[in-house]
Amino acid sequence: MSLVTVLMRKAIEIAGIVQGVGFRPFIYRLATENHLTGFITNTEAGVSIEVEGATPEVEAFLARLPKEVPPLAHITSIAVTDWPSNHDIDFRILPSRSGDTRRVLISPDVAICGDCLTELLNPADRRFRYPFINCTNCGPRYTIVRDIPYDRAKTSMAAFLMCPECQREYDDPRNRRFHAQPNACGICGPHVELWDNQGRPIEVADPIQKTVELLAAGEIVAIKGLGGFHLAVDAMNEASVARLRDRKRRVEKPFAIMAPSLAAIENFCRLDDISRDLLQSPAHPIVLSEKTQLEHLAPSVAPFNRYLGVFLPYTPLHHLLFAGERYSALVMTSGNISEEPIAIDNAEAVERLHALADYFLVHNRDILLRADDSVVRVAGGRARQVRRSRGYVPAPIFLSQELPPVLAVGGEMKNTICLTRGREAFLSQHIGDLENLESYKFFGSTVAGLQRILEVEPKILAYDLHPDYFSTRWALGQVGMERVGVQHHHAHIASCMAENHLDGRVMGFALDGTGYGLDGNVWGGEVLACDYRGFERLAHLQYIPMPGGTAAIVEPRRMAISYLFHHFGRELLALDIPFVRGLNRRRTETLLEVIERGVNSPLTSSTGRLFDAVAAMAGVREQINYEAQAAIELEAVMEEIPQGVGYPFAIRDEEGVWIIDSRPMFLALVRDIRAGVPIGIISRRFHSGFVDVLARTAELVRERTRLDRVCLSGGSFQNCFLSEHLQTRLERNGFQVFTHAEVPCGDGGISLGQALIAAHHTD
Numbered sequence: 001m002s003l004v005t006v007l008m009r010k011a012i013e014i015a016g017i018v019q020g021v022g023f024r025p026f027i028y029r030l031a032t033e034n035h036l037t038g039f040i041t042n043t044e045a046g047v048s049i050e051v052e053g054a055t056p057e058v059e060a061f062l063a064r065l066p067k068e069v070p071p072l073a074h075i076t077s078i079a080v081t082d083w084p085s086n087h088d089i090d091f092r093i094l095p096s097r098s099g100d101t102r103r104v105l106i107s108p109d110v111a112i113c114g115d116c117l118t119e120l121l122n123p124a125d126r127r128f129r130y131p132f133i134n135c136t137n138c139g140p141r142y143t144i145v146r147d148i149p150y151d152r153a154k155t156s157m158a159a160f161l162m163c164p165e166c167q168r169e170y171d172d173p174r175n176r177r178f179h180a181q182p183n184a185c186g187i188c189g190p191h192v193e194l195w196d197n198q199g200r201p202i203e204v205a206d207p208i209q210k211t212v213e214l215l216a217a218g219e220i221v222a223i224k225g226l227g228g229f230h231l232a233v234d235a236m237n238e239a240s241v242a243r244l245r246d247r248k249r250r251v252e253k254p255f256a257i258m259a260p261s262l263a264a265i266e267n268f269c270r271l272d273d274i275s276r277d278l279l280q281s282p283a284h285p286i287v288l289s290e291k292t293q294l295e296h297l298a299p300s301v302a303p304f305n306r307y308l309g310v311f312l313p314y315t316p317l318h319h320l321l322f323a324g325e326r327y328s329a330l331v332m333t334s335g336n337i338s339e340e341p342i343a344i345d346n347a348e349a350v351e352r353l354h355a356l357a358d359y360f361l362v363h364n365r366d367i368l369l370r371a372d373d374s375v376v377r378v379a380g381g382r383a384r385q386v387r388r389s390r391g392y393v394p395a396p397i398f399l400s401q402e403l404p405p406v407l408a409v410g411g412e413m414k415n416t417i418c419l420t421r422g423r424e425a426f427l428s429q430h431i432g433d434l435e436n437l438e439s440y441k442f443f444g445s446t447v448a449g450l451q452r453i454l455e456v457e458p459k460i461l462a463y464d465l466h467p468d469y470f471s472t473r474w475a476l477g478q479v480g481m482e483r484v485g486v487q488h489h490h491a492h493i494a495s496c497m498a499e500n501h502l503d504g505r506v507m508g509f510a511l512d513g514t515g516y517g518l519d520g521n522v523w524g525g526e527v528l529a530c531d532y533r534g535f536e537r538l539a540h541l542q543y544i545p546m547p548g549g550t551a552a553i554v555e556p557r558r559m560a561i562s563y564l565f566h567h568f569g570r571e572l573l574a575l576d577i578p579f580v581r582g583l584n585r586r587r588t589e590t591l592l593e594v595i596e597r598g599v600n601s602p603l604t605s606s607t608g609r610l611f612d613a614v615a616a617m618a619g620v621r622e623q624i625n626y627e628a629q630a631a632i633e634l635e636a637v638m639e640e641i642p643q644g645v646g647y648p649f650a651i652r653d654e655e656g657v658w659i660i661d662s663r664p665m666f667l668a669l670v671r672d673i674r675a676g677v678p679i680g681i682i683s684r685r686f687h688s689g690f691v692d693v694l695a696r697t698a699e700l701v702r703e704r705t706r707l708d709r710v711c712l713s714g715g716s717f718q719n720c721f722l723s724e725h726l727q728t729r730l731e732r733n734g735f736q737v738f739t740h741a742e743v744p745c746g747d748g749g750i751s752l753g754q755a756l757i758a759a760h761h762t763d
């Protein structure tokens with residue numbers, strides 16, 4: 001009698017991001033380690049696996065699989081079924097089943113991995129100092145894609161024929177470069193060139209080494225990266241940084257800083273554990289971190305700001321720029337003029353950036369889809385997206401429910417679009433402010449590009465109600481889709497609901513700068529009761545005129561005058577505070593007349609404008625150079641003081657809607673300013689008082705609606721004090737609080753909310 005091993009066979013279907021991320025070699029290794037036979041193949045939904053072997057070994061395989069998946073893979077479902085034995089003789093990687101790869105997810109771009117970095121810096125390696133080294137665990141993905149399926153022929157690597165050595169790696173399932181589509185080496189792959197600012201090539205043996213010398217000498221170099229060009233300059237060289245600011249027409253907005261290591265970043269920033277993990281994560285985003293010792297940076301890098309955007313080198317080329325230790329950090333800012341999209345093409349870059357950069361370090365691997373650096377911050381112990389782009393796009397936001405195909409076109413500022421497919425929502429990369437032509441073109445190409453690579457034909461089109469937004473006008477010009485207009489703040493809250501997989505009715509605090517209201521006024525301090533089908537406006541900040549319309553956004557002093565006029569009348573001119581004493585009498589009189597007559601003075605309930613008014617009165621800033629600057633600086637000057645000293649706000653009932661009235665707050669504010677209370681304490685009292693009145697409003701709304709789930713959304717929640725303290729307060733009062741993390745709380749997140757609302761729309 002012989003002992004027969006009982007064989008077990010399982011069929012396993014896996015969906016998610018499992019292609020182009022080293023998944024098949026991983027399964028191959030796991031199966032062979034457990035002496036299993038069978039196969040793996042790519043399918044339209046992901047991968048299909050069959051394994052056969054002794055029961056304990058099959059079980060070991062199944063137990064290890066979900067725990068040991070490659071770092072870039074993301075499994076959304078695993079289905080395991082019993083299967084009759086097939087007695088295969090080995091484990092194989094089979095060719096893709098059918099040509100249909102529609103449901104497959106394309107991976108985002110990935111920072112260079114540790115193995116590739118070691119090879120890059122190893123003189124004995126055949127890719128020593130090769131700036132395009134990559135493998136299945138790292139390298140470009142989304143930004144080089146022309147079409148699906150994700151195969152080399154459909155990427156910008158199609159132009160490069162692999163040499164025999166690279167091809168051998170590509171074909172070997174045991175190799176780290178098995179089916180790594182951008183695989184290349186110095187013999188067969190892309191290369192770099194150094195150009196002058198007229199686009200003329202400069203003959204040098206080593207363009208990267210020469211670039212390092214130019215940067216060390218204080219020159220500004222435009223460097224082609226993964227998702228677009230950067231403008232680089234030595235971050236310690238004040239004259240050069242100031243020159244870049246001047247040329248870029250960027251007055252005070254902070255520049256992002258790339259430094260070669262965590263230790264180098266900690267020379268000028270405080271990092272917590274979450275920030276350290278984020279900086280080293282596959283996406284390598286810019287992380288907003290608190291500045292510490294400023295003597296390690298040029299003063300012009302980030303004036304008046306508490307936070308600095310910092311990141312680590314994420315391409316092999318970046319690492320080579322730091323290899324010689326000629327400077328401790330580089331300013332690496334987007335290669336664009338003010339708010340235009342980042343340049344991606346060599347000739348286009350020279351045309352647009354020749355007045356900004358002294359030299360261009362270019363290469364011949366085309367960037368097909370533009371992607372800015374992502375910006376993330378840590379608040380309340382979690383990573384929060386501020387600008388979700390390179391490294392995250394096009395990974396979907398997973399939804400709790402199946403949706404019909406919707407295209408949502410977002411807002412006007414910080415625009416993103418969103419396309420839904422089943423239970424996945426695909427948010428585009430950051431497109432930017434649509435008011436300039438270049439961004440508008442980028443918007444159009446992103447809409448087309450996303451539809452192409454996802455093969456989605458939207459049936460419903462969602463847009464903002466603002467009649468003048470470019471995205472709205474674009475939407476109204478489309479035919480063949482059902483169109484649904486969505487209110488801006490409703491979209492903010494729906495976005496937060498979608499990200500947190502909520503359904504049913506919630507209470508929503510939508511606090512931001514601007515959004516078109518149903519009554520035609522400028523909303524922005526809104527408390528809603530809503531679901532995906534509709535909303536009720538239960539409370540809001542009181543309406544105040546914005547004298548001069550958008551001029552009041554760039555000049556916070558106008559909002560301060562408007563608030564003071566509202567609360568004090570003409571007696572405001574007699575207030576004995578520095579802000580009023582500093583006013584130009586004649587211009588102020590004109591402004592008061594404008595307000596009184598209601599000329600070009602839309603009413604607003606905006607949170608941003610309230611912060612602007614307080615910032616101007618407190619002496620923080622009367623005029624801004626970038627969006628939300630006054631509010632950001634008001635938060636930055638805040639000092640720690642004991643609890644319970646917030647300025648008072650009033651809440652009154654106006655025909656069933658609660659109005660948050662700032663009159664008592666302004667009285668107290670004026671009193672403190674006259675008493676010479678330091679600005680840091682004033683800021684703190686204002687912030688505390690605002691949190692307090694929002695918490696009291698939540699109580700009132702709960703009494704009326706019985707809602708105890710609260711969503712916080714809108715750009716004002718980028719204010720860490722506001723978001724953290726409000727959340728804590730509400731939770732202490734028994735509310736369940738939901739916030740943004742994966743999706744920006746600002747206008748970059750509203751396309752997701754628009755999509756959800758439009759999908760639930762009924763006539």
Ligand code: ZN
Pocket residue numbers: 112113114115116117134135136137138139
């Ligand atoms: Zn690698």
Ligand code: ZN
Pocket residue numbers: 162163164165166167184185186187188189
């Ligand atoms: Zn090669």
Ligand code: FE
Pocket residue numbers: 488492512513514515714715746747
């Ligand atoms: Fe908004």
